[in-house]
Amino acid sequence: MSAITTPAPATTDLRPGAEVILQALKEQGVEVIFGYPGGSVLPIYDALFQQNAIRHILVRHEQAAVHAAEGYARSTGKVGVVLVTSGPGATNAVTGLVDALLDSIPLVCLTGQVPTHLIGNDAFQEADTTGITRPATKHNYLVKRSEDLSRTVHEAFHVARSGRPGPVVIDLPKDILIKPAPYTEAPPASVPHRSYRPQVEPDAARIKEAVALLKGAKRPVIYAGGGVINAGPEASRLLGEFTHMTGMPCTNTLMGLGAFPASDPHFLGMLGMHGTVEANLAMHGCDVMLNIGARFDDRVTGRLDKFSPDSKKIHADIDPSSINKNVKVDVAIVGDAGRTLAALIEAWKADSAAQDKEALAGWWQQIKEWRAKDCLAYKQQGPIIKPQHAVKRLFEITREMGRETIISTEVGQHQMWAAQYFGFDKPNRWLTSGGLGTMGYGLPAAMGAQIANPDALCIDIAGEASILMNIQEMGTLAQYRLPVKVFILNNEYMGMVRQWQELLHGGRYSESYSAALPDFVKLAESFHAKGLRAENADQLDSVIREMIAHPGPVIADILVAKDENCFPMIPSGAAHNEMILGPDQEGNARSVTDEGKVLV
Amino acid sequence: MSETNQRSATIAVLVENEAGVLARVIGLFSGRGYNIDSLTVAPVDETGRISRITVVTSGTEMVIEQIKAQLDRLVPVHKVSDLSLEGPHLTRELALIKVVAQGDDRVEALRLADAFRARVVDATTESFVFEMTGNAEKIDAFCALMRPIGLAEVSRTGAVAIARGTRHIAA
Structure with missing residues (x-):
């Protein structure tokens, strides 16, 4: 049958x-x-x-x-x-x-x-x-x-x-x-499927409830995820419009980066395990949360029973099974993120209630104080390249050049640094394996993006361990003359594994050292690509510029500090207000509980 | 999670009768760690295109809501209905129960069967097969009584259920 x-x-x-x-x-x-x-x-x-x-x-x-x-x-x-x-x-x-x-x-x-x-x-x-x-x-x-x-x-x-x-x-x-x-032609869109009919239009009554809650909010936050990107570029535009008309702060999930412009003053940065202090504390301290197209993933919520304890939660999602799965919400809206945002904008305009502007100003004052901590600050001193600095310079140089840039990543520390230090102002420019966390994702993903966008600058920000999981695709780049750039933050460790071993397992670096690495420059050359290497901070900019200027595929092997950790970090089993900050920060570092060690 | 109160739910699922649909439903329960207390399935419409799955499960309110939402998003699923929530409903199960006994025990077995309205559908000089319908508790009680007499084998269908009154579900 x-x-x-x-x-x-x-x-x-x-x-x-x-x-x-x-x-x-x-x-x-x-x-x-x-x-x-x-x-x-x-x-x-x-x-x-x-x-x-x-x-x-x-x-x-x-x-x-x-x-x-x-x-x-x-x-x-x-x-x-x-x-x-x-x-x-x-x-x-x-x-x-x-x-x-x-x-x-x-x-x-x-x-x-x-x-x-x-x-x-x-x-x-x-x-x-x-x-x-x-x-x-x-x-x-x-x-x-x-x-x-x-x-x-x-x-x-x-x-x-x-x-x-x-x-x-x-x-x-x-x-x-x-x-x-x-051969049978595709049925017209007006013919519904026998059993599969996803709900796209949000329920008007739920939209009204949501607007009523948001109008009365004193400490609101918008938490937007990949659903906004999946709903198409118009949804991202509407997210910007709604955020500005309401004057609220907005944070994005890892999957949602680019849905709201990173350069916008209303942007709090990414939230979650390696999110910014201001995003996580805003989530923790808000009184009304609007989740649009995100799914309260464990990487975002941290410890569930301490997650945003005092807020009314509105959750808009196209998938009803995402609602009330991890976090019980007060208003559930099933529908497409773009249609939902359009409906929210309309209902906001139609609602005559006034916002508490004074409370909102006070909330922004609080956010400003959190921002002042500058949680992503690092010190680039001496010849050893900090991985954060490498990503930041890559971002700044590509921005200066004004070329359409699409970034993919592998999985690990470099992925989080890319999320933290590369600013995305538009959707569909950020390709990362968020849910499954698949090492080996970035190179083929960049390849696919380059096929679709032949004039764009497609860069895979990689780690030296992840890149080896699908390194054979260098052959595909050569065959189709795809000018993908592989930007390896090479710290000779499976960095995130090493970081967890340092923080959770007494610094016993079991099997996390990248031994017997290939010479990435020669490896690139053997695949008919260009190989470049930056060994110290002075070489970084010129390697980045040379990588971008080269018309074909490039591997840039960036030798970075080996023991750098990715901060801020919400340790497993902790809440949003229990972040570990970097060593240069005045932090509230705490050790991980046994309960937390069970979590991944 | 704050909710810890477990409840039982009898869920009717109308599905497209196609290859693999039962595997999708069962895989969903095992993959996401939900309980299946009982599950039955058979085609229910005249064309044989629609099957009805009755699944009895248990969990917290949040988990049961999840189960329904997860079932509903399977492509071949037409309708998911939580009979336990939507009002009064009937639940029935069919059981075939084999009792092997001699002498006075046979008389006792027949007497109890009569009391439980179980029918004899097969008999030899040393055995009976009883057929009975009822809810799970009634069948459990009958089996418990038959155990000392010579309960040899039980075959049960699992629960089927339907709402009372005019309420009905359709694909």
Whole structure:
């Protein structure tokens, strides 16, 4: 039995399944596929060979194909498309799929499968792909009838991009790719799906309640996340408009960076485990919180029973299951972030109640005092490059040059420094693995972003450990002449692991040292790229400028201080007002409780 | 979390009758650590396209709200209905109960079966199979009484449930 049963169409125009798939992809507006061939998908590769409308990017590992499609999707707002073979092709893609699931990235991943008559026989390169990917995707399909093929592709795109976006797998047995199949056009948007109908329009009554709470707020804060970015650039514009018309402070999650301009005085910086003092204390001390498109992730809330104890909470999310999952809220709004913001703006104007401007001014005064702590301050002294300084200079130099810049990251300390010191004024310029925390994400993501934005400056801010997890994609950069820049903050440690070992495990640096590293300059050269190295602070700017000026791919190996920690930090099991500050700060450092050590 | 009061919930889920839909529901419960006390499934419409899953689960109010929201966002799910919250409802379970006994015990088994309105659906000189419907407590009580007499095997369907009165759910 198949997921979708389509009545046989009147037309007798039948073509091989593989061609029907490509036609459906074209109708869905697909221009690029990231993939890797193999036995079971050869018919699709044969069909790709005989057309020019869809470009195929050959990656070096299927995980990278998915991350590249994520980078493509996040930098454009379009659905990313992946094509991999059965068995190991599909299992290699799983990490990328879960990554996209946790970060709500719209993807369609076509996986090959052994022919229908061999399914379940432990055939060569057979894996139970729909079984394996069921909890790794928003939805998945196994197509067993040719007449279901094109309808399934259309539905997969609809599911991937609508509601809370996510990855969708279509498993395609090889005989289905070869057998003649009919083509069905995508149904018009006015035809609703039989069972899947996400709520997009917010409920007017809830919007009114939210505005009433916000109007009466004395210490409000807006906490905006990736949902605003997923709702499209207009949602980010509306977030700015709402924040300014209400005069409220705004903080972004890691996923939401760029939804609100970092250079705006209303911006408090990122919140959460490595967020700013002013953002976290505003969250802790607010009396009304408006969460829009964020999900009260554990990295944001810290200790739940001490999270923002005195506030009324409004939560707007497209996914009803995100509401009241971790934090009980007072007003729940289900809907698209953009539509919700538009409705809030309208209701705010229509509401005649006056804001307590005096209280708001007092709240800003308090925020100013927290800001004065300058929690991200560091001292760059002597020849050793501080990693924070490297990111800050990269940001300043790219800003001076005024080029469209897209930043991806790997996972670890460098990722947090990038989030803290690189300011994003627009959405879709920041690509990071927030939910899953996938090392090896950044290089392929930058690759995908570069494909989608050929004129943009795409930089992967990396660590020397993470970059090795998908380093093979340097080959893809060379093949397609993609001028991606890999900016490695090389401290010879898995820095975040080392930091936790220092803070939680008595400085026993178990297996966190990056031994036997390659020479990254030679490595770059062997992949037909340029290799650069900065060993001391004097060389930093010139290396950054040379990296940017070079027309092709570059690895810049930036040797940074080995023992630098990432601060501020809310230790596991602590609350927002229990941050550890940097060594140069007057802090309230505390040790981690046993309860906290259990947490990751 | 402040809420610690557990409650039981009987949830009816109308789903598209397609391959893998039961695995999605069960995977959701195991993957997110929810309890399944009982689960039944069968097609319920004339075309066979819609199946009804009845799941009995327990948890805090917050967890049960989560379970419903998580079920509702599965693509093939049409409708999620919390029968325990929405008003009076009936719950029934079917059980087949095999008792192996001789002599006076057989008489006692039949007497108890009569009291519980269990029907004999198979009999040999040494055994009975009783069929009974009821809520879980009634079946538990019957099995407990049969244990000393010679309860040999029990097969139960798990709960099915429906609202009382005119209230009804449709896909």
